[in-house]
Amino acid sequence: MKAWVCQKIGDLQDLEIHEVPEPELQPGLIKIAVRATALNFPDVLNVRGLYQHKPSLPFSPGMECAGEVLAVGDGVSGFKPGDRVMAQPRGGALAEQVCAQADQAYQIPKNISFVNASGFIVAYGTSYHAFVDRGALKSGETVLVLGAAGGVGITAIELAKLFGARVIAAASSEAKLDLCRAYGADDCINYSTESIKDRVMELTDGLGVDIAYDPVGGDVMFQALRSMALGGRLLIIGFASGTIGDIPANRLLLRQCQAVGVAFGSYSRAFPDATRKRMNVLVDWLDGGKLKPHVSKVFPFAEGRSALQMLADRKALGKVVVAFDESLGNDTLYRH
Ligand SMILES: NC(=O)c1ccc[n+]([C@@H]2O[C@H](COP(=O)([O-])OP(=O)(O)OC[C@H]3O[C@@H](n4cnc5c(N)ncnc54)[C@H](OP(=O)(O)O)[C@@H]3O)[C@@H](O)[C@H]2O)c1
Known part of the structure; x- marks a missing residue:
């Protein structure tokens, strides 16, 4: 599968798309076919070696995404292949597939697009x-x-x-x-x-x-x-x-x-049950239209590096998203 890969710490411009092995499904995880990845400032900091948690090289950025469940690991309940989910893997979401903790993933409400769901959790x-x-x-x-x-x-x-x-x-x-x-x-x-x-x-x-x-x-x-x-x-x-x-x-x-x-x-890892309760409230508000995630720009996967650069250059408003199929994007974005 294709993934954006950071092979050396330093410059966003050194990121490249590589063919890498598919992620391995472990107990407690779900495997997701990524449709949209929302970028966060820590993705930029990780590539520059400035974030508090330092992933070992090589790594793929991306700590938040939306997509379809491909498979569920042992011990997972509440998800099945084909479900539309938003999740927060610990890196690796700027790729065609990623595995994420099922207990930190949520079903996407029917009326919400992958693009708008991708940056919701964090x-x-x-x-x-x-x-x-x-x-x-x-x-x-x-x-x-x-x-x-x-x-x-x-x-x-x-x-x-x-x-x-x-x-x-x-x-x-x-x-x-x-x-x-x-x-x-x-x-x-x-x-x-x-x-x-x-x-x-x-x-x-x-x-x-x-x-x-x-x-x-x-x-x-x-x-x-x-x-x-x-x-x-x-x-x-x-x-x-x-x-x-x-x-x-x-x-x-x-x-x-x-x-x-x-x-x-740290809070969601230490207190998964309390976090899920809070996130369930937020997902209900999203479903009911009380919350309207703002996505300022959707980049195609091939332009993932430019998406990260936009964040680093202080140009982003709301979220910046990388999507595999751009048709997932524009007509469903909330714009004010
Ligand atoms: N504690 C947590 O649980 C948690 C969770 C998520 C994110 N974070 C942290 O929150 C911060 C913001 O994350 P984000 O995803 O919201 O980032 P973001 O979308 O890039 O927003 C950061 C904002 O900071 C301002 N800023 C000031 N100086 C900047 C600079 N030199 N470069 C870039 N932006 C600058 C910009 O607003 P102006 O141009 O208006 O100044 C920018 O809109 C990051 O440090 C991230 O690590 C913490």
């Missing part, structure tokens, strides 16, 4: 876990979402609004903020031209935000810390800026606030 799972389990978001609170038009950011806007919060979206361009408004952001900050802290204080009558959701890190995280309300929670999601950034303890003391780590992958 982005929505992360934001739900962040707000519900880590941030204890309450209706009526104010949430600042940083990198708000990105893969996880846009789902944070959508979910925070569903939980009854007021949402301030912050991103680096007006085009990105237009998408945030379409997803329900009440107010927007363009942090290429405006100070996050000054705008937040202006928008909240000097009170600050109850929750800051931060997938960006670096200077943006530092500005968010200066924008916290008393008792606020800074949710640390990731470091897309490339800078982790030190948290000044005096800021936590002054605002009596907390810095809270969020790691959906």
Whole structure:
């Protein structure tokens, strides 16, 4: 079968399509004929050798996909060949076939395309876990979402609004903020031209935000810390800026606030039953039309490298997807 393969750590341009053996089905796994693979920022970091979990070489990127079940391993219940599923394998999804843990896979609702399902689990799972389990978001609170038009950011806007919060979206361009408004952001900050802290204080009558959701890190995280309300929670999601950034303890003391780590992958491996309960809620909301995954571009498989480059170049809005059959894509995409 064909797969995008990383043979040496470093440059996305060194990725190549190779013929590789089909993945081996093990107990507890399902084997999937991949129809669409959604890319995540950690795919870029993996190729550059900058992610916390380092796969051994050679490896195929891709930690999230949608497709049809080809076979189920021993001990698997709830799936059969032919089922339409979304899954989060630990890498290898940028390929014609992949195996994934059955307990971290979900049936795709009938009205949802492979493309729209492919990027559902990680982005929505992360934001739900962040707000519900880590941030204890309450209706009526104010949430600042940083990198708000990105893969996880846009789902944070959508979910925070569903939980009854007021949402301030912050991103680096007006085009990105237009998408945030379409997803329900009440107010927007363009942090290429405006100070996050000054705008937040202006928008909240000097009170600050109850929750800051931060997938960006670096200077943006530092500005968010200066924008916290008393008792606020800074949710640390990731470091897309490339800078982790030190948290000044005096800021936590002054605002009596907390810095809270969020790691959906670790959580779902440690607590599979609790994760499934939460994901079932999200899948129901997807089925009922409450959630509308945003896919900004679908690339054919042959252009997988360009898809990863788009993410690395900070050009993606919502999700970037690689699909085996492009007809799976455009007419079924949610565009706002
Ligand atoms: N903790 C978890 O469980 C979890 C789960 C999923 C993802 N993550 C992490 O969350 C982060 C975002 O992931 P994602 O898939 O949403 O990525 P994404 O779609 O690329 O979004 C990241 C956003 O970060 C901003 N950004 C700022 N500086 C950037 C830079 N130098 N390069 C690229 N983007 C930059 C961009 O928004 P602006 O241009 O508006 O600044 C971009 O939209 C990653 O660090 C990822 O590892 C964590």
